[in-house]
Amino acid sequence: MENKNNVIEFILLGLTENQKRKKKTQKIIFIGFLVIYIVSVVGNVLIVVIITASPLLESPMHYFLAYLSFIDACHSSVNTPKLIVDLLHEKKTILFNECMTQIFGEHFFGDAGVILFTVMTYDHYIAICKPLHYTSIMTRRVCHLFSGVSWVAGFLHVFIQIIYILRLPFCGPNIIDHLMCDLNPLLNLACINTPGLFVAVNSGFLCLLNFLLLIGSYVVILHSLRSQSLEARQKALCICVSHTTVVVLFFVPCIFVYLRPATTLPIDKAVSVFYTMITPMLNLLIYTLRNTQMKNTIRKLYSRKAISDES
Template identity: 95%
Template sequence: MHTMKYMENKNNVIEFILLGLTENPQKQKIIFIGFSVIYIVSVVGNVLIVVKITASPLLESPMHYFLAYLSFIDACYSSVNTSKLIVDLLHEKKTILFNGCMTQIFGEYFFGDAEVILLTVMTYDHYIAICKPLHYTSIMTRRVCHLFSGVSWVAGFLHVFIQIIFIFRLPFYGPNIIDHLMCDLNPLLNLACINTPGLFVAVNSGFLCLLNFLLLIGSYVVILHSLRSQSLEARQKALSICVSHTTVVVLFFVPCIFVYLRPATTLPIDKAVSVFYIMITPMLNLLIYTLRNTQMKNTIRKLYSRKAISDES
């Protein structure tokens, strides 16, 4: 039997029990190994991208400046939930304190919102580079880049602040069992002891993702339309950039739209979708931008060639 803990004299739940992916010990061991490998590759890879860009002339390029920010956000976003998820796989009982649950939700939405806005900013950067190349350096100055990155952090904080304030006003008297991998709005709202507004998540998070997604798709329609008058080489280079970014956008936005653009209900497939966007997507972002970005590949080759020469000497 699962037990419940309550705050003295208040009857508010102070601990939640997470059911996780499976209760089978053998499957948990296999999942633990797989998740650990994915997590290490994702975090280490994204951190290396940040270090390599900041330590090279690529940092002067707005595109790579934003890419470094994206890698940093992905490393943080992946760590918010994945680290505890991996540790929980080693324990039969998976619990999280109420404050820890709030911390998870804060981190997930803070870095998630920052990434949503940063991906939108990167689309604007691509639009200027492709459609207004002669004015690119005068528009995308370092000051503008700092402003855009600052806006992504501030907007992310303001959005998650609204979420947290809303949750803290809800009464949780029991039960405290969350049939999920982590603390998230949908399963948490289902435990509240009042009829929570089911459209809250859809309006506050789902529509935000959908509107940004449609804005990004619309921007790329404009970009592709403008490519008709450019040379074949320019079109190939622009398409290469657009394909990488569009792939990242689809991988991030589609799962989020599926989870959040609906009333506060929990579906069995939500667990698999959550694993995808909190673990797989940050790793795929790393691979997509590293493998498709010629300048990044050249920088990595130079760094490794220098390391090889120093090792030989």
Template identity: 50%
Template structure:
């Protein structure tokens, strides 16, 4: 299993040790994952096929849903199948791949939420110039720019990790591969690496959250000049976005902006943003958005309407 100075296979401790509890988790989380894929997939298809959802807001929403499916699929399928396994193993290369894609899609979501906040800011604060500012070209540039930035972020995380020597224990105290639990297995002091991860991941989450917070303060300030109906519509759209932001950023900042620990709470917090939040996002966006609900009904209810 472990060579002279190189661990090739890792064992994951999982979320809970009790087999009965694990089976209950399997029954609970499998429908949640399926709902995540179906719900977000439905949004992607609806926005792609519907003629009425052509504004930049829906372009970003469909991208966000696509990222949610990818992000969830990086962790959840293995996590669910592991719930039925006595020994949960993953190869070192598989572990590094999981870390790369987990950070890649996770930070893509963060940047997309920032871009969506900018879209709302322009729509509410500069409505007359909205279509000129939020051109199709700018939307594509923003999405492409976020992919490039995220790729660099994820590569940095992997480069930090592959330099570490792994020669001893091979049990990762988590249900998926993440940097801080993996660092605990290195045969060297990883305090510098831990700080760099906190700076790389934590600061991205914190800075993005502060940008989002500022944009919504500006939006609320500008809404004073709108009519009651305009205010209601703008607040309804923004409320769904703010809810998604809080659900995603709260746990991420909690985990990455402090020193690592081995608390079970950390794993439970991680379950929230890897399993639960990706399922909630399509529900939040469609329930609060009349146009999406109408488009879904037209496309999937009555094909002829």
């Protein structure tokens, strides 16, 4: 595939172009971002280990939670390490191929997470609305199938984006007013006019469609709770509130960034930090703190470790 490209690297402007402000705040931001990244990655990896090493893995809900934690750990590791390192350098550059890798990883894990959110909503719907048929519907084979679909769908979606970008000529300028490589700021640097609605249709519409589908599903779930006992309603509401909170935190920033023509706004930098760094950490805290089974399993594993250390 021929790509008439004169640009071999891009210059990232980072958080701000104000040099005095950079020097005063970059150390604080560096420490803050580093702490958030470590907490997010270590915490999500621990969730994967805890679930896979305990009977919780037999539960479809926790099976998908382990997959989500793995995706979050990978998603936050695509851009964050370079973003943190760049805070220590005045000039921030990224090679063209590294930029393509960032976009691929960002959207691959992001798209896989979007599909997985939908799968988790379906799992909650079956568990709440059809509890007697839950074990016969959500079998381990079905769980593996849904997980595979999320990976394949994510790959196909980002493959279309990468192929489209690689066909574009980039002959300068090469300055990206952003923290990282992403679709909107990159398309603005192409030497030809790109379809203004490409990102909106390709990424924004996917986010919006899944978001509306998830909200509609929870409306159906909440409607079905009227005929159940108070205890069952409280348990179901706890699950729904946790998942809905995670969905809103992920989808609203994505819809804001991608469901519009290929333009960049100053607030995009803060929004990108939120859904690439903050959201994976919040997912960890929300699912762990509001999941009684997870907390009980962590206590048991900690108690066993304490006993073994004493002996």
